[in-house]
Amino acid sequence: MHCYVSQFRRTLSFISTMALVLIVFASCAGQAPVNQSKAPIKIGVSVSLSGDFSADGKAVEQGYQLWADAVNKKGGLLGRQVQLDVVSDASSPQQVVTNYQKLINIDKVDLVFGPYSTLLTKPASQVANRYGYSMLEGAGGGPSVFDLGLHNVFDVTLPVANDLVSFAQYILALPVSQRPKTVAYATEDDPFTQPQIDLARQLLERGGVKTASYQVYPAETTDYAPIATKIINSGAQVDVLGTFLPDISAFIQAFKQQHYNPQALVATAGPDQGSQFTNAVGAGSANGVFVPNGWYPGATNPGNASMVSAYLAKYGGTPDSISADVAEGYSVGQVMEQAVDKIHSIDNAAILKELHSGTTFDSVQGPVKFNDKGQNTTAQAYLFQWQQGSLLPVYPASSAKAAPLFPKPLWS
Numbered sequence: 132m133h134c135y136v137s138q139f140r141r142t143l144s145f146i147s148t149m150a151l152v153l154i155v156f157a158s159c160a161g162q163a164p165v166n167q168s169k170a171p172i173k174i175g176v177s178v179s180l181s182g183d184f185s186a187d188g189k190a191v192e193q194g195y196q197l198w199a200d201a202v203n204k205k206g207g208l209l210g211r212q213v214q215l216d217v218v219s220d221a222s223s224p225q226q227v228v229t230n231y232q233k234l235i236n237i238d239k240v241d242l243v244f245g246p247y248s249t250l251l252t253k254p255a256s257q258v259a260n261r262y263g264y265s266m267l268e269g270a271g272g273g274p275s276v277f278d279l280g281l282h283n284v285f286d287v288t289l290p291v292a293n294d295l296v297s298f299a300q301y302i303l304a305l306p307v308s309q310r311p312k313t314v315a316y317a318t319e320d321d322p323f324t325q326p327q328i329d330l331a332r333q334l335l336e337r338g339g340v341k342t343a344s345y346q347v348y349p350a351e352t353t354d355y356a357p358i359a360t361k362i363i364n365s366g367a368q369v370d371v372l373g374t375f376l377p378d379i380s381a382f383i384q385a386f387k388q389q390h391y392n393p394q395a396l397v398a399t400a401g402p403d404q405g406s407q408f409t410n411a412v413g414a415g416s417a418n419g420v421f422v423p424n425g426w427y428p429g430a431t432n433p434g435n436a437s438m439v440s441a442y443l444a445k446y447g448g449t450p451d452s453i454s455a456d457v458a459e460g461y462s463v464g465q466v467m468e469q470a471v472d473k474i475h476s477i478d479n480a481a482i483l484k485e486l487h488s489g490t491t492f493d494s495v496q497g498p499v500k501f502n503d504k505g506q507n508t509t510a511q512a513y514l515f516q517w518q519q520g521s522l523l524p525v526y527p528a529s530s531a532k533a534a535p536l537f538p539k540p541l542w543s
Contacts, residue, residue: 173240180221
């Protein structure tokens with residue numbers, strides 16, 4: 132009798148245990164449709180949809196969106212769709228801080244991508260670092276970003292200070308009989324523009340080209356006439372300008388009105404804005420204007436043809452109307468996609484480790500490999516020039532699609 136009771140108790144205990152297991156299993160199975168592993172991966176982005184950087188900010192946003200569209204068509208990241216959480220910072224360093232705090236703490240995004248400009252990337256990366264987030268970006272690579280000593284920010288684009296090296300090399304490679312003797316420099320006091328201008332000045336002066344004028348003006352300047360007048364009065368044969376779209380457009384209009392036609396003119400940004408630039412200055416007046424960059428529509432880099440095709444289908448226009456900022460944003464997504472696929476995780480600590488591993492990633496701008504600061508050490512500086520309505524790579528010769536126009540044609 133004792134043995135029967137003991138066995139009965141063991142049987143009852145086994146049945147109870149199995150029933151509990153089945154209940155737990157059923158409970159878990161019932162939760163499957165809302166399993167967080169299938170929820171969208173949210174990526175937070177602050178971009179300048181208004182203010183001084185709005186033209187560039189909107190282009191960067193287009194690049195991010197084109198990449199998100201492309202990766203979602205392939206099934207997303209780790210089998211989960213990508214959802215961009217985009218907010219506008221109005222080109223304000225104060226607002227960009229507020230935006231990333233909200234994206235991380237309130238919206239609970241999984242990942243963050245960077246804003247446009249060094250001015251905004253610097254405070255944005257500090258917020259991301261505070262919360263342990265990696266920040267991949269492609270449009271905020273000024274030296275001051277990396278001077279902070281953070282280890283969470285990575286720029287997929289050519290380091291900003293080197294952008295005008297190609298222009299300086301081109302000028303100094305001209306035959307002595309053709310080489311300009313004087314240069315006028317003018318730049319916003321912006322951490323994106325001024326480092327480029329100062330390095331170009333150093334290289335050109337070292338090569339014997341004299342400085343006719345040098346100006347640094349506040350980024351919030353709206354009246355560019357006095358600055359343009361000083362450049363014109365200098366009589367410089369070459370103008371090297373640290374600008375964005377509004378100021379380079381104003382300078383060119385002033386030069387045309389005063390019949391001042393330098394032999395060469397290069398601007399850090401603005402001429403790379405495609406139709407926005409040509410519409411602002413006139414298609415004929417764009418002819419001969421240089422701009423440095425790390426991308427062009429005809430580049431054979433991985434994914435570039437697909438990106439260009441997707442851009443035209445979604446936004447219209449022509450390949451030459453596509454801003455290089457689009458490629459910068461798209462490249463950010465590409466690098467994040469490759470890092471996540473390799474480590475099979477969206478954990479920020481694991482992503483940081485992978486980005487610091489020395490891996491070389493592919494992008495529409497070319498190969499990307501980060502040094503210990505987070506700068507892309509493999510990016511190449513190209514020199515582009517507007518010629519008959521197209522923005523073409525003209526230097527170095529190994530990448531050129533046309534010979535540079537020098538001297539620059541007269542203003543149209």
